[in-house]
Structure formats: C-alpha cells, structure tokens
Amino acid sequence: MQYIDFAADDLTYHQSENHYSLEILRDILGFGEIKVYKKNDDDTFTDAEAVISEYNDKVIILVSHHYDLRIEF
Template identity: 30%
Template sequence: MQFIEFKKEHFIHDEKTGNYSLEIPKDEIGFGDVRLQKKQDDGSLAKIDAEIIDDLKQIKIILESPQDIRVNF
C-alpha cells in the first residue's frame, strides 16, 4: 500500500460550511480504496473521522478542522 502525507496548510477553508477540504486527483492515487490517518504530536498515526467524497476525477476529503494526515491508497 502506498501513501501521501498532507499538512494542515494543504486544506482549504470553506466559509459557508466552516469545514476544511482537500482535493486529490485520481491520477495521483488510483481508483482503489482510500484510508485516512491523522499524524499525532508524537509522530504516531491514529484513525481520523472525515467525510470522503469519491467521484470519477478526484477524492475530496472534508474535515471539521485541518489536520496533518496520511492518505493510504
């Protein structure tokens, strides 16, 4: 399984909903299953509660607050 890590700064704030989102093109991660983990202060990884919208061209990850995350694919 491969992964990409994203920092808090990669997320875009949606002022209408108050949430933060990140879009990843399918060209970068393929068309398989995606699993998310958040990076904790001690460097370990933990499960994260996020909304994932999967369409034909991209994956959109929506969080209530920006986090440093790892996207496994």
C-alpha cells in the first residue's frame, strides 16, 4: 500500500456544516480501497472517523476534527 500525509492546514473548514474536508484527485489515489488515519500526539496513526465520497474525478474526505491525516491507498 502507498500513502500520502496531509497536514491539518490542508483541510478546509466548513463552518455551516461543522466539519473539515480534503479533496484529492482520483487519479492520484487510483481506484482501490482508501483508508484514512489521524496522526496522534505521539506521531503514531490510528483510524480516523471519516466519510469518504466521490464527486466527478475527486475523492472527498470529511472529518469532524482538525488533525493531520494519512491517506492510504
């Protein structure tokens, strides 16, 4: 598996919906399974509660907290 790390600053906050989003082109991630992990204070990663959806050529990841993410694909 491959992964890409994203800093919390890469997330976009949607105040009206009270969540953060990250959009990634589908071509970057390929068409396999996608897993989302959050970075902990001790620099380890654990499963993140995330909603993953697709719109046109993008994968959209929604999370409720502002933290660094690792996207595994």
